[in-house]
Every structure is written in C-alpha cells, then in structure tokens.
Amino acid sequence: MAIIFKELLKDSKSRARLGELETPHGKVETPIFMPVGTQATVKTMTPEEVKEMGGRLILSNTYHLYLRPGHQLVRKAGGLHRFMNWDGPILTDSGGFQVFSLGPLRKIEEDGVRFRSHIDGSEHYFSPERAVEIQEALGADIIMAFDECAPYPCTREYAVKALERTTRWAGRCKKAHGREEQALFGIIQGGTFRDLREISASQLLELDFPGYGIGGLSVGEPKELMYEMLDYTVPLILEEKPRYLMGVGSPDCLLEGVARGVDMFDCVLPTRIARNGTVFTHTGKLVVRNAAYAEDFTPLDPECDCYTCRNFSRAYVRHLIKANEVLGIRLTTIHNLRFIIRLMENVRRTIKEGTFLEYKEKFLSRFNSD
Amino acid sequence: MAIIFKELLKDSKSRARLGELETPHGKVETPIFMPVGTQATVKTMTPEEVKEMGGRLILSNTYHLYLRPGHQLVRKAGGLHRFMNWDGPILTDSGGFQVFSLGPLRKIEEDGVRFRSHIDGSEHYFSPERAVEIQEALGADIIMAFDECAPYPCTREYAVKALERTTRWAGRCKKAHGREEQALFGIIQGGTFRDLREISASQLLELDFPGYGIGGLSVGEPKELMYEMLDYTVPLILEEKPRYLMGVGSPDCLLEGVARGVDMFDCVLPTRIARNGTVFTHTGKLVVRNAAYAEDFTPLDPECDCYTCRNFSRAYVRHLIKANEVLGIRLTTIHNLRFIIRLMENVRRTIKEGTFLEYKEKFLSRFNSD
Numbered sequence: 001m002a003i004i005f006k007e008l009l010k011d012s013k014s015r016a017r018l019g020e021l022e023t024p025h026g027k028v029e030t031p032i033f034m035p036v037g038t039q040a041t042v043k044t045m046t047p048e049e050v051k052e053m054g055g056r057l058i059l060s061n062t063y064h065l066y067l068r069p070g071h072q073l074v075r076k077a078g079g080l081h082r083f084m085n086w087d088g089p090i091l092t093d094s095g096g097f098q099v100f101s102l103g104p105l106r107k108i109e110e111d112g113v114r115f116r117s118h119i120d121g122s123e124h125y126f127s128p129e130r131a132v133e134i135q136e137a138l139g140a141d142i143i144m145a146f147d148e149c150a151p152y153p154c155t156r157e158y159a160v161k162a163l164e165r166t167t168r169w170a171g172r173c174k175k176a177h178g179r180e181e182q183a184l185f186g187i188i189q190g191g192t193f194r195d196l197r198e199i200s201a202s203q204l205l206e207l208d209f210p211g212y213g214i215g216g217l218s219v220g221e222p223k224e225l226m227y228e229m230l231d232y233t234v235p236l237i238l239e240e241k242p243r244y245l246m247g248v249g250s251p252d253c254l255l256e257g258v259a260r261g262v263d264m265f266d267c268v269l270p271t272r273i274a275r276n277g278t279v280f281t282h283t284g285k286l287v288v289r290n291a292a293y294a295e296d297f298t299p300l301d302p303e304c305d306c307y308t309c310r311n312f313s314r315a316y317v318r319h320l321i322k323a324n325e326v327l328g329i330r331l332t333t334i335h336n337l338r339f340i341i342r343l344m345e346n347v348r349r350t351i352k353e354g355t356f357l358e359y360k361e362k363f364l365s366r367f368n369s370d
Numbered sequence: 371m372a373i374i375f376k377e378l379l380k381d382s383k384s385r386a387r388l389g390e391l392e393t394p395h396g397k398v399e400t401p402i403f404m405p406v407g408t409q410a411t412v413k414t415m416t417p418e419e420v421k422e423m424g425g426r427l428i429l430s431n432t433y434h435l436y437l438r439p440g441h442q443l444v445r446k447a448g449g450l451h452r453f454m455n456w457d458g459p460i461l462t463d464s465g466g467f468q469v470f471s472l473g474p475l476r477k478i479e480e481d482g483v484r485f486r487s488h489i490d491g492s493e494h495y496f497s498p499e500r501a502v503e504i505q506e507a508l509g510a511d512i513i514m515a516f517d518e519c520a521p522y523p524c525t526r527e528y529a530v531k532a533l534e535r536t537t538r539w540a541g542r543c544k545k546a547h548g549r550e551e552q553a554l555f556g557i558i559q560g561g562t563f564r565d566l567r568e569i570s571a572s573q574l575l576e577l578d579f580p581g582y583g584i585g586g587l588s589v590g591e592p593k594e595l596m597y598e599m600l601d602y603t604v605p606l607i608l609e610e611k612p613r614y615l616m617g618v619g620s621p622d623c624l625l626e627g628v629a630r631g632v633d634m635f636d637c638v639l640p641t642r643i644a645r646n647g648t649v650f651t652h653t654g655k656l657v658v659r660n661a662a663y664a665e666d667f668t669p670l671d672p673e674c675d676c677y678t679c680r681n682f683s684r685a686y687v688r689h690l691i692k693a694n695e696v697l698g699i700r701l702t703t704i705h706n707l708r709f710i711i712r713l714m715e716n717v718r719r720t721i722k723e724g725t726f727l728e729y730k731e732k733f734l735s736r737f738n739s740d
Contacts, residue, residue, distance in 0.1 A: 044696040069689040077667055077685060085681045297447055311455045315447060319439040326414040326696055
C-alpha cells in the first residue's frame with residue numbers, strides 16, 4: 001500500500017477531523033496545506049526553507065514538468081525528490097486542470113486532450129495513460145487521475161459530459177498505473193450540481209481509490225456555493241479516505257473547508273500574492289507596496305513568528321519590492337506561507353483541544369474585519 | 371578612532387599581506403572581498419546566507435540608497451545596519467562612481483555634480499558635503515570621499531583635472547565629516563598615468579585618511595595596465611593604511627591585486643554573472659544555461675563546498691534558470707559568492723603558510739586553462 005490514512009480524531013461540533021497520512025517519504029498530519037512547487041521549486045524558496053517553516057507535503061505540476069525540463073529528464077535525475085532535493089512527500093497533479101485552462105490552445109477528445117505548449121506553441125497530447133506515465137516518471141508519493149474540470153459557470157449538460165468522461169478516464173488511469181508505491185487519487189467532478197456530485201462520487205468510489213480530490217471548485221464560483229458543494233460532497237467520501245480540496249488556499253476557505261471535513265489543500269495564492277507585495281496579517285490582507293508603509297518600521301504582522309517578521313520591517317520589505325529586489329518577494333513568500341502553515345497548525349491543535357469552531361470564528365472575525 | 375588596521379604578516383615573495391581591520395561592527399581579516407549590496411541587500415540573499423558563506427564586510431551604495439528609499443528614511447530606521455538587519459561592518463561608496471557613470475544625465479561643476487535620477491528623471495545634486503551627509507545618515511562603518519572617476523581612455527589633461535578636483539573634494543569631505551565612529555577613506559585617482567597616480571597619492575596622503583581607495587581602475591582598461599598601475603600606486607600608500615581596490619572581483623584580478631598589496635576589494639561581477647546563469651568553477655567559467663548541461667547531474671563545481679554544490683545538480687540549476695525561477699539565480703549567486711569568498715580564505719591561509727604565490731599560480735593555471 002502506497003499510503004496509509006488514519007482518522008485520529010473527529011471534532012464534535014463540525015465535520016473537522018484530525019488525521020495522519022503515511023507516505024513512502026514520511027508521515028504528515030492532516031488537515032494540511034501543501035505549498036505549490038509548480039516547476040519543481042516552491043517559488044523563491046529552498047527546500048530547507050519550506051521545511052523550516054513547517055511545510056511537510058508539497059505539490060508539483062505534471063503539465064509544467066512534462067514541458068520543462070521533461071519527465072524523462074526528471075526520471076534520469078532519480079525522480080522529482082532527488083532532482084529538487086526534497087526528501088518529504090510530494091503530490092503531483094495530473095495536468096488536467098492546466099491543460100483545460102489553455103482554452104483555445106487545446107482540443108478535448110474521448111481519448112485525451114491535444115494542446116499547444118504555452119511556452120513555445122509546440123503540439124502535445126495528454127491521455128489518461130500518458131498522464132499516469134509522466135507522473136510515474138516524476139515519482140511523486142501521491143499522483144492524481146487525469147480529469148476534465150468543467151468551468152464555472154457551465155451548463156448541466158456540459159457538467160454531465162465532463163463528469164462521465166472523468167469517470168471513464170479515472171478507470172483508464174487506474175488500469176495504466178503500475179508503480180505500487182505511488183498512491184493514485186481519483187477526482188470528483190460534477191460542477192455546482194448536487195446530484196451530479198453524487199453521481200461522480202459514487203462512480204469514483206466504485207473504482208476504490210486510496211484518496212479523493214474534489215475538483216472543479218474554486219474556479220470562479222461564489223464562496224458560499226463552494227461551501228454548499230463541500231457540504232454535499234465530503235460526506236459521500238468514505239471516512240477512511242483522505243479528501244483533498246484542490247486549488248484552495250485563502251485563510252477563510254481553508255477554515256471553512258476543514259469545518260466541512262477536508263483533509264488536504266493546495267493553492268498558489270499565498271505565494272502568488274506575495275510576489276505582488278500583498279501579505280496576510282491576522283487583521284486581513286496588507287498591500288505592503290503601498291506608500292502608507294514607507295516609514296512603518298513594524299513587522300508585516302506583529303503576531304507572526306516567521307523569519308521575515310522576526311527580522312525585518314514593513315518599510316524594508318516595501319523598499320525591496322519597490323526596488324525589484326529578489327529578497328523582497330522571498331520575504332513576503334516566507335511570510336505568507338508561514339502564515340498559512342501556522343493557521344493549519346492551529347487548526348490541528350484546536351481540533352485536538354476541541355476548540356476548533358471557536359478558533360475559526362475568532363480568526364475570521366478579525367481577518368475579515370477590514 | 372573609527373577603525374584600527376594592523377598588518378599581521380608580509381609575504382616574503384610578493385607584496386601580499388595579511389591584515390586585520392577592526393570596525394565598530396567587528397573585526398575582519400584582510401585581504402577581503404566585500405559582497406555588494408547596492409540597494410541595501412546583497413542581491414537575492416538574506417544577511418544570514420551572506421554570513422554563512424563567510425561574508426564579513428559588505429558594501430552598499432550611496433547613490434542608490436539616496437534615491438530609494440532615501441537616506442533620511444534609513445536614518446529613521448536606525449541606520450543601514452538595522453534597516454537591512456546586517457550586524458557586521460558595512461562600507462558605503464560615495465556615489466561618485468555612479469553619478470559619473472550617468473553620462474549625459476549629469477553635469478560636473480567645481481562645487482559638485484548635478485544629475486538626473488536613472489529611476490524617474492528627477493534632478494538632484496551631490497557635492498562632497500552632501501555625499502558625506504548622506505553617508506552619515508546611512509551610518510556605515512567605512513565611508514568614501516566623493517571623487518571624480520576619469521573614464522578609460524582619457525586624455526592626460528582630463529586626468530589631471532579629475533585628480534586635482536578629487537583632491538579638493540577629498541579635503542571638503544574631510545572637513546564636512548563629523549561622525550567619528552565612521553572611517554572616511556580617500557580615493558586615489560590619476561587615470562593610467564604613473565606620475566599622476568603619484569601626485570594624487572601624495573596629495574591625499576597629506577590629508578591623512580585612515581584608509582585609501584584606489585579608484586579609476588577596472589573601468590575598461592586592459593588588465594595588464596591595471597596591474598601596472600597597482601605596481602606603481604600601492605607602494606605609495608603607507609603600510610599602516612588599508613588599501614582598497616574598487617570594483618574588482620574576478621578571480622584572476624583578485625589574486626593579482628593581493629600579490630600587489632591590496633587589502634580590500636568589491637565587485638558586482640560574481641552576483642551579476644550569476645543572474646545570467648554563469649558560474650565560476652576551478653577550471654574556469656561555466657555557462658550553466660547552456661544545453662550541454664541539460665542532463666548533467668554533477669554539481670556546478672565538484673570542488674566547491676557551497677550550499678548549491680552540496681545539494682543540487684547543474685541540470686536542476688539550468689532548469690530553474692531556463693524556467694525563470696528565482697531559486698535558480700539564488701543558487702548561482704550563492705555559488706559564485708562562496709567561490710570568491712573561499713578564494714580569499716585560501717589567499718589568507720596561504721599567505722600565513724608562505725605559499726601564496728604557488729597557490730596563485732596553481733589556481734590561475736587551472737582557471738585560465740579554458
């Protein structure tokens with residue numbers, strides 16, 4: 001068995017739960033946020049820095065690594081762990097989401113998707129079998145089935161077609177998957193239609209994957225609608241399976257996802273906004289680029305324990321970002337990732353203590369006060 | 371006294387010497403290479419990283435900090451050390467070199483230089499008094515007199531005018547300088563004219579600065595001519611004064627400079643070429659961007675002890691650089707700076723052991739073999 005998931009504790013007042021996920025590269029506690037290392041690097045960070053701030057399980061990207069440097073090169077390097085010098089667990093997505101995001105550059109067929117590289121326009125083809133083959137070459141601990149992610153909004157007809165294809169492709173992925181030490185997760189689709197989510201879940205549960213992604217959310221729909229879909233979808237997944245909400249990483253969505261029983265999350269948001277000079281604080285987001293912080297010699301967030309907040313001021317970080325200095329986006333990235341990772345540490349602690357809902361409400365009342 | 375310099379040991383076969391420079395922020399051994407932190411950050415690096423690789427004394431830039439974030443802001447932050455969280459010694463240049471490099475954007479007068487900002491075109495004025503005032507606000511341990519750096523090539527007439535003005539400005543800097551805990555260095559000019567170097571040195575020595583920069587070299591002249599100028603100029607400076615060759619940082623020039631009695635060096639070269647994907651190795655420079663290294667899983671330099679070489683391959687570094695990932699230029703910067711800092715460690719060790727010239731020849735025969 002590639003992974004072993006254990007539910008350790010259920011929150012009595014919500015669907016939140018504490019879990020443990022054992023992988024070939026070590027155990028992690030859930031709920032967990034996975035920093036994203038799209039191109040075999042968590043942007044701006046060394047592996048040691050990610051670890052120091054509490055990062056345990058990272059995500060990397062099949063579509064990007066296939067195009068550059070190429071999965072065969074990564075295989076020759078000894079796999080992704082060795083190539084990027086990360087000895088903890090890794091999850092790779094299937095490339096499905098990226099390929100479908102290419103819009104006019106891609107064409108969906110029953111067998112797979114024809115697409116053009118966003119880098120050089122060259123033509124490529126991903127099928128379920130190919131997505132598995134690439135992910136096997138990369139060698140992550142957890143790999144994802146190749147799915148069709150319907151956009152938001154979309155018609156019921158489109159959502160039905162996408163979910164049915166996703167199920168057929170999930171079956172093909174399972175069949176193609178050979179490396180037993182890797183866990184292959186299925187992805188539940190169904191758009192924002194409750195009954196379609198039920199159909200997708202039941203079809204994928206029949207295929208008996210060791211874990212499930214919840215896909216097709218956080219694609220532009222209102223947050224309330226996403227929460228509603230989680231209310232419906234999460235309970236459909238067997239308790240012994242880890243549940244992974246794909247593409248979610250804002251503090252409020254993480255807390256609402258945990259409260260609805262989600263175990264795993266990933267998102268580029270914390271690192272992406274960091275590079276634009278926006279940082280999380282306990283009282284909401286702060287655009288440190290703004291002139292208001294030019295002579296502010298306090299830390300980004302006085303309550304934060306990250307390297308940046310322990311050593312540098314808003315004025316200095318702002319100066320670096322205005323001057324296009326790399327250290328500026330390093331410092332904001334460190335801060336934002338640590339902020340989210342610490343939030344998840346507090347989530348796990350308060351689930352243990354039985355105070356998760358109180359923590360969540362208190363955090364959100366301050367975070368959303370602006 | 372702001373700094374105390376001691377010559378500890380003379381090499382018997384060259385002008386190389388081992389020294390110790392005591393500053394308000396600690397002692398450093400010489401000969402030393404100073405990493406450049408133009409905008410209050412050694413590009414891409416944290417202060418801890420610079421320290422870990424053996425960086426002890428760093429240089430920052432008056433012109434750049436004056437324009438952005440402004441010296442008054444740095445003063446309010448508690449000075450440059452505190453602003454950038456560097457507790458070791460700092461040297462600031464006077465801004466003279468940058469202002470003169472602006473070409474058509476500046477106008478030299480006897481009182482000072484009128485110039486336009488390279489950032490927004492706004493008009494500014496630097497005089498010797500102003501350069502000292504700004505450097506006092508920044509608060510470095512060693513500050514430099516405001517000088518006129520003649521270009522190469524230039525006429526004898528131009529070089530005479532520039533050196534005479536440099537002397538007058540040096541006197542004004544000395545008069546304006548009030549912060550006793552800062553050491554103000556004079557800068558010797560004179561272009562590539564032996565007798566003018568002698569005149570400049572004797573005039574500046576009369577002003578009795580605690581240390582001397584050798585300016586106007588490494589501005590495009592052939593290396594042999596620079597070495598010749600050092601042969602003439604260094605012996606003119608009293609033994610008890612540290613000698614600082616400005617803007618020099620290639621391995622061969624560092625070794626030749628040390629052999630001619632230079633104690634201090636700075637240069638953007640190691641960090642600048644790093645950002646273009648070029649790295650030093652013991653057998654010469656290597657352009658790791660090149661396709662030849664796509665599947666090369668060996669370190670940048672197998673003989674190097676830096677973080678990059680201990681943990682990552684040429685193939686990975688190349689991938690990061692090709693993919694425009696910040697970690698790529700971080701890793702090449704770490705490598706190049708460590709390469710130069712280690713070179714200087716070996717220089718000091720071999721001066722102690724009496725084998726400096728042998729070390730130099732052996733190093734250069736391999737480094738220049740390509």
